[in-house]
Amino acid sequence: MCRNITELRGLEPPATDDEVRAAALQYVRKVSGLTRPPADGDAARAFAAAVEEVATATRGLLAALPPRRQPPATVPPLRRPEVRARLGLG
Template sequence: MCRSIKTLREPYISDVTEDDVRAAALQYVRKISGFRAPSARNAEAFDRAVEEVAAATRTLLGDLRLKQVSRD
Protein backbone atom coordinates (compact mmCIF):
# COMPACT_ATOMS: atom_id res chain seq x y z
CA MET A 1 0.00 0.00 0.00
CA CYS A 2 2.63 2.56 0.99
CA ARG A 3 5.67 1.32 -0.88
CA SER A 4 6.78 4.84 -1.79
CA ILE A 5 6.95 6.08 1.81
CA LYS A 6 10.61 6.36 2.69
CA THR A 7 12.28 6.17 6.08
CA LEU A 8 13.15 9.69 7.15
CA ARG A 9 15.56 8.68 9.90
CA GLU A 10 17.41 5.69 11.24
CA PRO A 11 15.37 3.80 13.89
CA TYR A 12 18.14 3.94 16.50
CA ILE A 13 18.71 7.70 16.42
CA SER A 14 17.12 9.43 19.37
CA ASP A 15 17.70 13.06 18.36
CA VAL A 16 14.95 13.74 15.86
CA THR A 17 14.62 17.33 14.71
CA GLU A 18 11.42 19.27 14.35
CA ASP A 19 12.15 19.33 10.60
CA ASP A 20 12.20 15.50 10.60
CA VAL A 21 8.83 15.39 12.36
CA ARG A 22 7.28 17.95 10.02
CA ALA A 23 8.65 16.20 6.91
CA ALA A 24 7.19 12.87 8.03
CA ALA A 25 3.81 14.44 8.84
CA LEU A 26 3.70 16.26 5.51
CA GLN A 27 4.65 13.09 3.62
CA TYR A 28 1.88 11.16 5.38
CA VAL A 29 -0.81 13.80 4.77
CA ARG A 30 0.19 14.10 1.11
CA LYS A 31 0.06 10.31 0.72
CA ILE A 32 -3.29 9.83 2.46
CA SER A 33 -5.01 12.87 0.88
CA GLY A 34 -3.66 12.33 -2.62
CA PHE A 35 -2.63 15.99 -2.87
CA ARG A 36 0.92 17.32 -3.08
CA ALA A 37 -0.44 20.77 -2.31
CA PRO A 38 -4.05 21.45 -1.33
CA SER A 39 -6.35 23.91 -3.04
CA ALA A 40 -7.03 27.17 -1.24
CA ARG A 41 -10.33 25.85 0.11
CA ASN A 42 -8.60 22.75 1.55
CA ALA A 43 -5.43 24.43 2.84
CA GLU A 44 -6.71 24.88 6.40
CA ALA A 45 -7.75 21.23 6.75
CA PHE A 46 -4.49 20.07 5.15
CA ASP A 47 -2.33 22.23 7.44
CA ARG A 48 -4.31 21.18 10.51
CA ALA A 49 -3.83 17.52 9.59
CA VAL A 50 -0.08 18.03 9.21
CA GLU A 51 0.09 19.62 12.67
CA GLU A 52 -2.00 16.85 14.25
CA VAL A 53 0.13 14.12 12.65
CA ALA A 54 3.29 15.96 13.76
CA ALA A 55 1.95 16.08 17.34
CA ALA A 56 1.17 12.35 17.25
CA THR A 57 4.65 11.71 15.86
CA ARG A 58 6.29 13.68 18.69
CA THR A 59 4.24 11.66 21.20
CA LEU A 60 5.24 8.38 19.58
CA LEU A 61 8.93 9.26 19.46
CA GLY A 62 8.84 10.47 23.05
CA ASP A 63 7.35 7.15 24.18
CA LEU A 64 9.67 4.82 22.24
CA ARG A 65 12.35 2.97 24.18
CA LEU A 66 15.46 2.78 22.04
CA LYS A 67 18.15 0.15 22.22
CA GLN A 68 21.58 1.59 22.90
CA VAL A 69 23.88 1.06 19.91
CA SER A 70 27.62 0.77 20.51
CA ARG A 71 29.62 3.02 18.21
CA ASP A 72 33.06 1.45 18.56
Protein backbone atom coordinates in the same frame (compact mmCIF):
# COMPACT_ATOMS: atom_id res chain seq x y z
CA MET B 1 2.80 2.65 2.19
CA CYS B 2 5.20 5.56 2.71
CA ARG B 3 8.55 4.15 1.68
CA ASN B 4 10.14 7.61 1.47
CA ILE B 5 9.55 8.42 5.12
CA THR B 6 12.76 7.91 7.08
CA GLU B 7 12.60 6.08 10.40
CA LEU B 8 13.04 8.75 13.05
CA ARG B 9 13.46 6.64 16.17
CA GLY B 10 17.04 6.14 17.26
CA LEU B 11 18.67 8.93 15.27
CA GLU B 12 21.71 10.55 16.84
CA PRO B 13 21.24 13.41 17.34
CA PRO B 14 17.49 12.87 17.83
CA ALA B 15 15.08 13.78 15.06
CA THR B 16 14.49 17.51 14.75
CA ASP B 17 11.08 19.17 14.61
CA ASP B 18 11.71 19.84 10.91
CA GLU B 19 12.32 16.12 10.28
CA VAL B 20 9.19 15.15 12.21
CA ARG B 21 7.13 17.69 10.27
CA ALA B 22 8.60 16.55 6.94
CA ALA B 23 7.62 12.95 7.74
CA ALA B 24 4.12 14.12 8.73
CA LEU B 25 3.82 16.10 5.49
CA GLN B 26 4.85 13.06 3.44
CA TYR B 27 2.27 10.91 5.25
CA VAL B 28 -0.59 13.40 4.77
CA ARG B 29 0.36 13.90 1.10
CA LYS B 30 0.32 10.13 0.58
CA VAL B 31 -3.02 9.42 2.27
CA SER B 32 -4.70 12.47 0.70
CA GLY B 33 -3.38 11.75 -2.79
CA LEU B 34 -2.21 15.35 -3.14
CA THR B 35 1.24 16.11 -4.49
CA ARG B 36 1.26 19.54 -2.87
CA PRO B 37 -0.81 21.25 -0.18
CA PRO B 38 -3.99 23.01 -1.38
CA ALA B 39 -3.47 26.72 -2.06
CA ASP B 40 -6.23 28.17 0.13
CA GLY B 41 -9.63 27.69 1.68
CA ASP B 42 -11.03 24.90 3.84
CA ALA B 43 -8.96 22.22 2.11
CA ALA B 44 -5.74 24.10 2.86
CA ARG B 45 -6.69 24.52 6.52
CA ALA B 46 -7.67 20.86 6.83
CA PHE B 47 -4.41 19.77 5.17
CA ALA B 48 -2.28 21.97 7.46
CA ALA B 49 -4.18 20.81 10.54
CA ALA B 50 -3.68 17.17 9.55
CA VAL B 51 0.07 17.70 9.15
CA GLU B 52 0.31 19.31 12.58
CA GLU B 53 -1.80 16.57 14.21
CA VAL B 54 0.35 13.83 12.68
CA ALA B 55 3.54 15.66 13.71
CA THR B 56 2.25 16.04 17.27
CA ALA B 57 1.29 12.36 17.42
CA THR B 58 4.72 11.41 16.05
CA ARG B 59 6.54 13.48 18.66
CA GLY B 60 4.44 11.85 21.39
CA LEU B 61 5.13 8.39 20.03
CA LEU B 62 8.88 8.96 19.80
CA ALA B 63 8.94 10.33 23.36
CA ALA B 64 7.00 7.35 24.71
CA LEU B 65 9.03 4.60 23.03
CA PRO B 66 12.08 3.21 24.81
CA PRO B 67 15.39 4.23 23.26
CA ARG B 68 16.83 2.01 20.55
CA ARG B 69 20.04 0.17 21.21
CA GLN B 70 21.10 0.66 17.60
CA PRO B 71 20.38 3.38 15.07
CA PRO B 72 17.73 2.65 12.42
CA ALA B 73 18.68 0.42 9.52
CA THR B 74 18.32 3.37 7.17
CA VAL B 75 20.90 6.13 7.28
CA PRO B 76 19.85 9.48 8.76
CA PRO B 77 18.23 11.81 6.23
CA LEU B 78 20.64 13.51 3.86
CA ARG B 79 18.98 16.83 4.60
CA ARG B 80 20.70 16.86 8.02
CA PRO B 81 23.58 19.37 7.78
CA GLU B 82 25.97 17.24 9.84
CA VAL B 83 25.35 14.22 7.60
CA ARG B 84 25.76 16.27 4.42
CA ALA B 85 29.01 17.75 5.77
CA ARG B 86 30.35 14.32 6.73
CA LEU B 87 29.61 13.01 3.23
CA GLY B 88 31.12 16.09 1.59
CA LEU B 89 27.80 17.16 0.07
CA GLY B 90 27.89 20.72 1.26
